Amino acid sequence: MPRPKSYDRQEAIEKACIAFWQHGFQALGVRGLEQQTGINQFAIRSEFGGKEGLFLEALHYYSKAAITHEMAPMKTGAIPEIIAFFDGLVTPGSMTSSPYGCLMVNTGVENARIKSPVLADVTAQYWAALNDHFVRALENEQKLLKNQAIFDVEDLATGLVSAVMGIHVQNRQQQDETAGRALVNLICNFLDNLKAPT
């Protein structure tokens, strides 16, 4: 019997995600959110728990999408899948390549010295997930190398995570979703030298 909502919830979250991605959390006001998402201010509060609640939903949406669509192949793959992931960071059309960088990077940088522990959790979990996927793929690769452990998996994975951050920042700095290409090439080159011969 109620009056129908004037927005689609999922659609709204996606729009909010893009808006926060572009402008950051602080710089985007509730009134700006209204315009860019089509959600009315009342719904932002009653449905999402205010600006920060909507932001959290956006972060979760972004995280889940990236993990399931971009990271997933690395779980059962090896170095080639890692290389494919890095390529995706600077390949137009991939959801992990954007002239706005990465919502998780941007949020982490912005939020580092601030408030919400819950925000810090979401970003930390995201990077942990990425780290895990790298570890998996590297372990898989090591099996192909017949246990010749010539590289430290955990350490390498951590380094790759930092590289991903750098690529995203470069993309955002240049406002060009391919700006991080040089580091991608460097990393892929490096990984290729570790790879089991095909």
Place this chain on the structure above:
Amino acid sequence: MPRPKSYDRQEAIEKACIAFWQHGFQALGVRGLEQQTGINQFAIRSEFGGKEGLFLEALHYYSKAAITHEMAPMKTGAIPEIIAFFDGLVTPGSMTSSPYGCLMVNTGVENARIKSPVLADVTAQYWAALNDHFVRALENEQKLLKNQAIFDVEDLATGLVSAVMGIHVQNRQQQDETAGRALVNLICNFLDNLKAPT
């Protein structure tokens, strides 16, 4: 004849630099600046042109310090000097290593989708300077390799800049000035393989 200023200008800029470094531009209000820098609100306006003017001074101070103290050795050096620079990014005590990351990275991420072209200029010039120093050092290294150009200098330099960004973001994310160590090792490892044999 005038009343003496209650602050030292240079000292004030340094304090402001640290404050912005920690909190970011938006999150730090004028009243917070007053407390953390000891500059009175009137002076912020009359001496520095308001909050943004003081921020610009802080950016210039940071940039000049980093260029002259940390990047400089690469101008006449080669890959060993690049490696030393990367080590400095995760070495406590170095001015380029900090649990707050890098003021230029933070500013670039925060400002990317916003306003001030003058802010964008400062950060862009900073990264151009870093890129130049990498190029110089790599060219010097190539001379030692007797013109066996086995790597593209410009491309590699660009990649190294992105790596630096990633290391800083990792430091800030973990609030640990050594968190980017893994990528530093990876990069140094990579560079070492390019180096002329000693």
Place this chain on the structure above:
DNA sequence: ACTGTTTCAATACATTCGCATAGATATAAT
């Protein structure tokens, strides 16, 4: 001492922030 000049402390200002409220609106069930 007095004066001139500059800086400082305190306050006020308009604007914007996120949030809250309340009356109007739109649907489904009766």
Place this chain on the structure above:
DNA sequence: ATTATATCTATGCGAATGTATTGAAACAGT
């Protein structure tokens, strides 16, 4: 049609923002 319920549009609120103003304060020169 009427009613019930939930959502939407309007407006308002206190707090915080950066900036502007103004009278008191602190020095150098006379």
